[in-house]
Amino acid sequence: MIESENFIPGNSENPGKNKSESNAVCFYSETGETRRIAEFFAKETGYPLTDITEKGIAKTKVKERETFYYDNLVLCFPVHCQNIPGLVRDFLSVSKINNLTVIASYGKMNHGNVLYEVQKKYRKNIKNIVAAAYVPAKHSYITGDTSFNDICVPEQIVKKIKNPSGIILPKLKKNPLANLFPKLRSRTGIKIYKNGDCNRCGLCESSCNYAAIKNGVTNNKCIRCLKCVKICPESALSFKPTFFMKKYLEKKKITDTIIYI
Ligand SMILES: Cc1cc2nc3c(=O)[nH]c(=O)nc-3n(C[C@H](O)[C@H](O)[C@H](O)COP(=O)(O)O)c2cc1C
Ligand code: SF4
Ligand code: SF4
Known part of the structure; x- marks a missing residue:
């Protein structure tokens, strides 16, 4: 208690x-x-x-x-x-x-x-x-x-x-390393890409809780939560883990x- x-x-x-x-x-x-x-x-x-x-x-x-x-x-x-x-x-x-x-x-x-x-x-x-x-x-x-x-x-x-x-x-x-720059770790571990289907509708910007994206282009406030990738109505956004993140994600669950x- x-x-x-x-x-x-x-x-x-x-x-x-x-x-x-x-x-x-x-x-x-x-x-x-x-x-x-x-x-x-x-x-x-x-x-x-x-x-x-x-x-x-x-x-x-x-x-x-x-x-x-x-x-x-x-x-x-x-x-x-x-x-x-x-x-x-x-x-x-x-x-x-x-x-x-x-x-x-x-x-x-x-x-x-x-x-x-x-x-x-x-x-x-x-x-x-x-x-x-x-x-x-x-x-x-x-x-x-x-x-x-x-x-x-x-x-x-x-x-x-x-x-x-x-x-x-x-x-x-x-x-002990878990507290070191967590946002930076996820940002450098995951890349977000925009393709030519973006029609600049602004939905990613209005939905992002971190003011981290404008017309599909992320800034350094991005924590790589991937909400924008999920909600984009044009499927204009995609993500890819970098080599080290991929290796980490392959570890035993x-x-x-x-x-x-
Ligand atoms: C930025 C970020 C960091 C994460 N870090 C961890 C982690 O340290 N360990 C883990 O097991 N899962 C981690 N995850 C996975 C999430 O905890 C998991 O996918 C969760 O179900 C996502 O919940 P949501 O869909 O409600 O946002 C992380 C996900 C994100 C987006
Ligand atoms: S939600 Fe998709 S289509 Fe709309 S601005 Fe963002 S990336 Fe472009
Ligand atoms: S990944 Fe999350 S934090 Fe980054 S721009 Fe998209 S919605 Fe915002």
Whole structure:
């Protein structure tokens, strides 16, 4: 059980300083895998489903962001370069949560230690972590990889969400190099190409959460999430891993679902 002296969470009777959303399933998902996991939890719990990028997190300056209050929150996000994605860190830093269930999807390569990091780094904002899991999913960079299957997520997690009590997450081993320039690593490992079918419709620019593309040409803010490649209506964008990334992606896969309840 985590106790935080200063934190009085919002709930349906006490909405707190700002708007309390009480119970919710929130997710961050660029290519749809984590969204599928979040939809599973929304269906099982009956909580409303929200994309955290629709909360203005991505396009608002840190100081101007409002605080979000939750009584019971299920938060689903993908592991990026063995780390918590920046937009999820931003969301957690402006959220006050009574009971958090945290689900990290990963592309079967390496999930790092992100669940422990959520508990440790945001302990002032989270009263209890009630359940957590690493769930294998389709890797954004592997064509034809298999998607998340909801039989991977046992009923116990849903039961625990409905009867919450705090748990302490273990610290797992993490490659010390994982924290070194993660965005640069993915940017140099994946190339994005534009073909002549681009009609400059602007959809990639308006959809990108990182202001990293204009008319199909990426800039150095790009994290290689591949959302633009997926959504381009003209199929004008494609990607290719570089030699070293290809070798890395050929490594033996981990397919474990690890659950903490
Ligand atoms: C920038 C980036 C970095 C990633 N880093 C890792 C990683 O370190 N380990 C891993 O197993 N999967 C990694 N993945 C794969 C994603 O975690 C996985 O494909 C996830 O299902 C994508 O979720 P989404 O479709 O909801 O965005 C990475 C994907 C991206 C786009
Ligand atoms: S979404 Fe596709 S067609 Fe539209 S501007 Fe981007 S690359 Fe070009
Ligand atoms: S430009 Fe980069 S960050 Fe933006 S959607 Fe495309 S791959 Fe993702």
